[in-house]
Amino acid sequence: MSVKTISVVQDLLATNKRAAAAIREELRRRGILGVNLLSSPGSGKTTLLEALADRFRDRRRMAVIEGDIETERDADRIRAKGVPAWQITTGGACHLEARMVGKVLGQVPAEIDFLFIENVGNLVCPASYDLGEDLRLVLLSSPEGDDKPAKYPQAFLSADALVLTKSDLLPHLPFDPARAAAEALAIKPGLRVFNVSALRGEGIDALAAYLDEALERLRSVRA
């Protein structure tokens, strides 16, 4: 990249960081846990959110901001679960930016517990953009292969937890969850790892408990 390009990218990231800090402050003030979901296209982000909606029903209130290049489909799927959802279509851009989230934030009900932000399906670019979340989850589905952490390190380095999805397909694949976890932990020691099959509802309890703990921690700091 040229010096001019690098300086423009740095400007973009600095502007994004300021917008993200404002969102983080606003969410913490309201006692809402912001969770940013990153993964390749088709790793199961929306299906995981549907499973969490079922799990939290009547116990925790959630809202979802959906990021996609085109279509309202994911927001429609979330709304069908009775969860408020906003679709951001980036119209070509490969990631969400904090200012896009900021524009929607005023419409998010004050009394929710979790605000999930499903990023554009892309294991590269979204990793560089803070959206003001308190927790970042990276998803890796078993069909993608257990070599992905080493090949796409930034997404795993920037995450708080790794969710290995589609574990129901493991009998049909060469995927080794232990190897995937080991590769991710080599990049980011301390990363929490969850194995889930959202379709079968397996592993969702442990993930929900982790989110609950993070929410309680956020609120105890605030109190």
Next chain:
Amino acid sequence: MSVKTISVVQDLLATNKRAAAAIREELRRRGILGVNLLSSPGSGKTTLLEALADRFRDRRRMAVIEGDIETERDADRIRAKGVPAWQITTGGACHLEARMVGKVLGQVPAEIDFLFIENVGNLVCPASYDLGEDLRLVLLSSPEGDDKPAKYPQAFLSADALVLTKSDLLPHLPFDPARAAAEALAIKPGLRVFNVSALRGEGIDALAAYLDEALERLRSVRA
């Protein structure tokens, strides 16, 4: 994006276009078909190239340029098939650019038939960068879901052929290949569609015949 950002992106794309035109001219002059492979991470690009290496053995000569953010793993897999391969590691960048390919081109043997370029696993950014290829393949694996063409239109719009991979997993998935193809064809009428299972070697013959035809066409124009 700001006016400044847009102008820098336009500069980048114009510079890339010039480098791509030089590569295209050089490949055509040598009678080599350049093929750019695009997909999400883990859609099976390398496994497809391994299957094509088996199919073309003793009949067509191929070489592979591998693009990844980190690691030499994919080039090693290709070399294990007896095929010359060069690994480009972008060190963070989300796509290959023509100048990266241009730097390797001098090392590619003159007597090959196909030069495959496996792009960084990313269904968004690589679509905007011409690498001087004559043919662009976009891969979509069955576990990713049949809704991806509508959500990531640019990759499908810019491709000549769609390769639906991992068809061996279809019995275990809600994926509908006909729906995926219909959504892609709505974006890009005339797109050629192939259903393959590289692991089982199914559908590779048809794809190899398509590549053969494109090579013959390239060489007949040149002659």
